[in-house]
Amino acid sequence: MKKLAVRNLRLCTKDCLCLYVCPTGATDTENSVIDPAKCVGCGVCAEACPSGAISLIPLEMPPQQPKTxxxxxxxxxxxxxxxxxxxxxxxxxxxxxxxxxxxxxxxxxxxxxxxxxxxxxxxxxxxxxxxxxxxxxxxxxxxxxxxxxxxxxxxxLLGKLPMPGGSGEKKEISYRCGVCGLVFPLTEGETPECPVCGAKGDKLLPLENA
Amino acid sequence: MKYICQVCGYVYDGGEEAPFDSLPESWKCPLCGAPKGEFKPQEAAPPAGTEGKAQLEGELGPFTAGQLAALCSSLGRGCEKQYKAEEAGFFRELAAWFTAAAPPAEEASAESLAESLRRDVADYPALRAAADAAGDRGAARICVWGEKVTRMLSSLLDRYLREGEAMLEGQEIWACSTCGFVWIGEAPPELCPVCKVPAWKFEKAEGGVKA
Missing domain, CATH: 1.20.58 (Methane Monooxygenase Hydroxylase; Chain G, domain 1)
Structure with a gap:
């Protein structure tokens, strides 16, 4: 499931480890909002953050709980x-x-x-x-x-909200980079390229999702 | 006998020296400020009427402007939590439009509002029972906070109707921006007695009405 990293500014203590570890520079913004266009959802920043200010939210939400x-x-x-x-x-x-x-x-x-x-x-x-x-x-x-x-x-607003059964139907594939070892997710159809070292093609190994 | 506050769950145990009945009528819950009348014996059976039906007819027709206002502000919050600032802004704009468009209640008075709130408090147990019967956790959950918050608001308005402006002189009124709990005091409580969020989550009610 593709995810995005988001930062809670109330918790952020500006240790800036996210700047060190983000493979794509998505955390390097002036308004402290992690750039959704650059974030690949690898979660490295959330793991590195000492104040627990970064969490990952899924891009696709599950169906709502049923109601009578x-x-x-x-x-x-x-x-x-x-x-x-x-x-x-x-x-x-x-x-x-x-x-x-x-x-x-x-x-x-x-x-x-x-x-x-x-x-x-x-x-x-x-x-x-x-x-x-x-x-x-x-x-x-x-x-x-x-x-x-x-x-x-x-x-x-309607233009921003996802269409039911739209892009969300595409499958998510995780790759492991054979050069630097990074594991990162891609949506089906995207050309795989390692966000850290730029490796392409047969250097990238698709992983079976558990 | 121990008595429990129906708003925040505070338990009063005065032992032999200071039994609950000996407290003056003006005594208030030290945690949430609820009046003495909102306490009940801790081991009491569920209040009569729990099995009864809510004075509500289910309805699935078109939404009113007021409902759309609350729906849009709720969804705006839902976008905010997902860090979707732009969508949140759109929903808030729609909510503001519907709030202004909601037809004003022509004959509304503080008395009729107080009566309606008392009816809500009375209806919560039946709503809760329906949620439990349907196995609907979410609906049951909102009955818990909703009943406490409404009970508090209802008792404050009833008190205002008895005491008038004197009740609020030199006081500020605060509403918890998470659950809606209303608190009277110079500063907000350190923790919301109902939902336990910190003081900064409280908003001060201004003399003008917020849109």
Whole structure:
């Protein structure tokens, strides 16, 4: 499974070992975000990082946990009531001139929103890249709810989210470099070349995935 | 008898010298600030109504603007966690649009909101029972935090309705940005009593309402 290294800036203690060990220079950026275009997902940086600030996340997520229609329906009904509470809290806060009540309603709106988000995630919308989410977004793109709806944002988002059954169908192959020993993954169809020493062709040995 | 806080799980054991019943009505949970009334005997049977049905009819129709707002902000968070900053930004923009588009509740009052929150608290055990019956771990899990957080919010609003602005004078209100737990005090707690994240995860509620 192809992975990408990501850095948690709250944990990073700037030991910069990732700079030493990254075979492609992906960790060498000024904004501290590991460059996804260069990262080959070899994981060497995560192993070397003394503060545990780097982790590897898979590019392809597994299907979501199955949900029964009954649970989905109950959670969605509950979520609707909670969103009505949130809208009520916003309105009460806006309409009031009492500072305490305004603050309490702001906190109520925040709190209720977070609880609703949790409820909707468990109603079958956990992953942004799942087909269930895409279906909702595509429906909105077909029938925008109002003239001032930010359609362009929606289209750009749809362009970034993976198509179901798209590129993800390609197989992942790991290679061991016969020259420097690095093990690195490649997606089927890519021309193998060692990211460390540049070895190609029969110097690279495809590994059987366990 | 020991008493347990239904919001954060703190156990009060005053022994013979300071039994729970001897505490004044204004006494609060030292950990999360929940009022005395949110405590129950630790060995008590599950509250009546656990077996009952939630006052909820399942629904799978089209989403409302309010639901789409929460869905989009949730998915934005999901992108953020995967370090997909651009997608996160798009989702947040959509969430902001839907939040503004969610129809305002015309007759909403602090009293009607308090009533709705009490209904939520009462419905959680039945939701939990349905999740358990379906073997749905995730749905069961969110009932745990959700019930605690909602219980706290509900009791704070009820208290505000009794005491008014005096309750909040010179105080700040904080909401945990992970679970939604609401805390009143000069500074946020060191750890969220419900979900245990550190103080920096708390956001201060401002007098203006956040979009």
């Amino acid at each position: 229609e009954e649970i989905k329906g109950l959670l969605r009904a509950f979520a609707r009531r909670r969103t009505e509470e949130e809208a009520a809290a916003r309105r009460i806060g806006r309409a009031s001139e009492k500072e305490g009540l305004r603050k309490l309603m702001a906190a109520a709106a925040m709190s209720t929103r977070l609880v609703t988000e949790d409820v909707l995630r468990e109603a079958g919308f956990m992953l942004p890249q799942c087909p269930e989410v895409r279906e909702i977004l595509e429906k909105l793109a077909d029938e925008p709810p109002a003239p001032d709806f930010p359609e362009e944002t929606l289209w750009r």
